[in-house]
Amino acid sequence: MELWFTEKHTDYAKFSFKVKKHLFSEKSPFQQVDILDTYEFGKVLTLDGLVMVTEKDEFIYHDMITHVAMATNPEIKKVLVIGGGDGGTVRELTRYKSIEHIDMVEIDEMVVKASREYLPITAGKLDDERVNLYFEDGIKFVEDKENVYDLIIVDSTDPIGPGEGLFTTEFYKNCYKALTENGILVNQNESPYYERDAKAMIRATKKIKKIFPIAEVYQYHMPTYPSGHWLFGFGSKKLHPIKDFNPDKWNSLGIKTKYYNTDIHVGAFALPTYVREMIEGETE
Amino acid sequence: MELWFTEKHTDYAKFSFKVKKHLFSEKSPFQQVDILDTYEFGKVLTLDGLVMVTEKDEFIYHDMITHVAMATNPEIKKVLVIGGGDGGTVRELTRYKSIEHIDMVEIDEMVVKASREYLPITAGKLDDERVNLYFEDGIKFVEDKENVYDLIIVDSTDPIGPGEGLFTTEFYKNCYKALTENGILVNQNESPYYERDAKAMIRATKKIKKIFPIAEVYQYHMPTYPSGHWLFGFGSKKLHPIKDFNPDKWNSLGIKTKYYNTDIHVGAFALPTYVREMIEGETE
Numbered sequence: 001m002e003l004w005f006t007e008k009h010t011d012y013a014k015f016s017f018k019v020k021k022h023l024f025s026e027k028s029p030f031q032q033v034d035i036l037d038t039y040e041f042g043k044v045l046t047l048d049g050l051v052m053v054t055e056k057d058e059f060i061y062h063d064m065i066t067h068v069a070m071a072t073n074p075e076i077k078k079v080l081v082i083g084g085g086d087g088g089t090v091r092e093l094t095r096y097k098s099i100e101h102i103d104m105v106e107i108d109e110m111v112v113k114a115s116r117e118y119l120p121i122t123a124g125k126l127d128d129e130r131v132n133l134y135f136e137d138g139i140k141f142v143e144d145k146e147n148v149y150d151l152i153i154v155d156s157t158d159p160i161g162p163g164e165g166l167f168t169t170e171f172y173k174n175c176y177k178a179l180t181e182n183g184i185l186v187n188q189n190e191s192p193y194y195e196r197d198a199k200a201m202i203r204a205t206k207k208i209k210k211i212f213p214i215a216e217v218y219q220y221h222m223p224t225y226p227s228g229h230w231l232f233g234f235g236s237k238k239l240h241p242i243k244d245f246n247p248d249k250w251n252s253l254g255i256k257t258k259y260y261n262t263d264i265h266v267g268a269f270a271l272p273t274y275v276r277e278m279i280e281g282e283t284e
Numbered sequence: 285m286e287l288w289f290t291e292k293h294t295d296y297a298k299f300s301f302k303v304k305k306h307l308f309s310e311k312s313p314f315q316q317v318d319i320l321d322t323y324e325f326g327k328v329l330t331l332d333g334l335v336m337v338t339e340k341d342e343f344i345y346h347d348m349i350t351h352v353a354m355a356t357n358p359e360i361k362k363v364l365v366i367g368g369g370d371g372g373t374v375r376e377l378t379r380y381k382s383i384e385h386i387d388m389v390e391i392d393e394m395v396v397k398a399s400r401e402y403l404p405i406t407a408g409k410l411d412d413e414r415v416n417l418y419f420e421d422g423i424k425f426v427e428d429k430e431n432v433y434d435l436i437i438v439d440s441t442d443p444i445g446p447g448e449g450l451f452t453t454e455f456y457k458n459c460y461k462a463l464t465e466n467g468i469l470v471n472q473n474e475s476p477y478y479e480r481d482a483k484a485m486i487r488a489t490k491k492i493k494k495i496f497p498i499a500e501v502y503q504y505h506m507p508t509y510p511s512g513h514w515l516f517g518f519g520s521k522k523l524h525p526i527k528d529f530n531p532d533k534w535n536s537l538g539i540k541t542k543y544y545n546t547d548i549h550v551g552a553f554a555l556p557t558y559v560r561e562m563i564e565g566e567t568e
Contacts, residue, residue, distance in 0.1 A: 228505060
C-alpha cells in the first residue's frame with residue numbers, strides 16, 4: 001500500500017508527500033491534530049490537514065521567527081509566545097541566556113502533547129525552567145497585560161479556525177499595550193503568492209502599520225508551506241530591525257544557526273517589488 | 285473529467301495542478317515538449333514533464349536571471365543566452381537600450397516554436413532586431429569564441445538530458461574564454477533544498493569558483509520550482525555584484541520590474557547558513 005498526504009494550496013494546486021506511518025490522529029476541541037512519519041520530511045505535524053512543522057525544515061521557520069527580533073534587541077528579557085504549540089519557537093528563545101522569562105500561551109493542549117511525544121526536536125525545551133505554559137486563549141491572555149513583555153511572538157496558524165482572532169486590529173492593539181517601551185511584535189504573516197494568503201497578509205500588515213510606528217515585513221524560504229515564499233511581520237515601538245541592528249553584537253553571542261545569520265537578517269527585509277506594492281497599495 | 289498535471293519533486297514529494305487544456309504535446313529530437321493551460325498558473329511550458337515556465341511566475345525567474353548582471357554592469361553591449369527557448373530572458377534583455385547584440389543559442393527549435401505560439405508573454409521579443417537565433421548546441425557554439433560577450437546567461441534545464449553538458453568544467457572554461465575582460469556568467473544553479481538538486485548546485489558552484497575570480501550565488505523565490513528556493517550562479521572576471529554595484533545608475537534607467545529591485549539585488553546574495561556551508565564545504 002502507498003500512503004500519500006495531500007494539502008491543497010489552492011483549489012487548483014496541491015502538494016503531496018509519501019507517508020511511512022500515520023502516528024497520531026485526534027480531534028481536539030479546536031482542530032484536527034495529526035502526526036505523520038514521512039520519507040522526505042521526517043515527522044510532520046498537521047493541523048486541520050495543513051502542514052505546520054516538518055523535521056526537515058522547521059529550523060527555517062523557527063530561526064526566522066525568533067532571531068531577527070532577538071538580534072535587533074539583545075536586551076530582551078521577557079517574552080510572550082502565542083500559539084507555537086510544537087515548541088520550536090520556545091526552543092530557539094531558550095538559547096539566549098539573557099532571556100529571563102517566557103510565557104507560552106497555546107489554546108490547544110493537544111498540540112503540545114502530540115509534539116512532546118513525537119517531535120522532541122521542537123518540543124524538547126518546553127521544560128526549561130524559564131518557560132511557563134498556559135493552555136488558554138492568547139487573545140484573552142493579552143487583554144489585561146500592560147508594559148510587561150519586551151517581545152511578543154504570534155506563532156499562529158492561518159487566519160481560519162482558532163487562529164482567526166490573532167489577525168484582528170483589537171488583538172494587535174492589546175499586544176502593543178502589553179509591550180514595554182522597546183517592545184517588538186513578530187507575527188506569522190502568511191504569503192504574497194497565492195491570492196487567499198496574499199489577502200490575509202495585506203490585511204494583517206496594514207493593521208499593524210496603523211498601530212506600530214515601525215512596521216516592516218520580512219521573508220524567508222519555507223519549502224513545505226504553500227509557494228515556499230513566506231513572511232513574518234515586524235511591529236516595533238522604537239527599534240528598527242535594520243537601523244538599530246548590530247550584527248557584531250549578535251555574532252558575539254556564539255549562537256549557531258542553520259538558516260539565520262546577520263546577512264540574511266538584512267537581506268530578508270529586501271522584498272520583491274510586487275510584494276512591496278501589495279503592502280504599500282491603497283486596497284484594503 | 286478532471287485533468288491534473290503532476291511533477292515529482294523527489295521520489296517522495298510531488299506538486300500537482302489542475303489543467304484546463306493540454307494545448308501542445310510533441311517529442312522533439314531532444315525532449316518531450318508540452319504546453320498546458322491551467323487554472324492557477326495560466327499557460328505552462330514543461331520539458332520532459334518538468335515545469336519550466338508559467339505565466340504566473342515567469343517574471344521572477346526572468347527578472348533575476350537578467351537584471352542582477354545588467355545592474356552590476358550597465359555597460360554590457362553584447363550578450364549570449366544559452367538555452368532559454370521560451371524567450372523570457374531575451375525579453376528582459378531587450379529592455380536595455382544599451383544592449384547592441386544578443387545571440388540566443390537554443391538546441392531545441394521546438395521549444396521556441398511552441399513558445400511563440402502559446403507563450404507570447406515570454407517569446408514576444410524574439411523578433412527584436414538585435415536578436416540572432418541559433419538552433420544548435422550551446423556547448424559547441426562557445427568553443428571557438430574568444431573575448432566576444434560581455435555577458436553569458438546559461439538559461440538551462442536541470443543537468444539531466446540536453447542540459448547536462450551545460451554543467452561541466454569544460455563548458456564553464458569556454459564561457460570564461462568567450463567573455464570580455466569585464467565579462468559576467470550567470471547560470472541556472474538549481475536549489476539547495478532537495479538532495480539531488482543540492483548536489484548539482486554544489487558541483488556547479490565549485491566548478492565555477494575554480495575558474496572565475498569572483499564567484500557568488502544568489503537566491504530567489506520561485507514557487508513553481510521544487511521547494512520554491514532557487515539559485516543562480518554569478519561568475520565574473522572583474523566586477524563584484526555588490527561592491528561594484530551602483531543602485532542609482534540602474535534606477536535611473538527607469539526599467540519597471542515586478543520582482544527585481546536594487547534592494548533585492550543585494551538581499552539575494554545573503555544566503556542561509558546551511559546554503560553557505562554547502563558551497564564552502566570540502567565535499568565534492
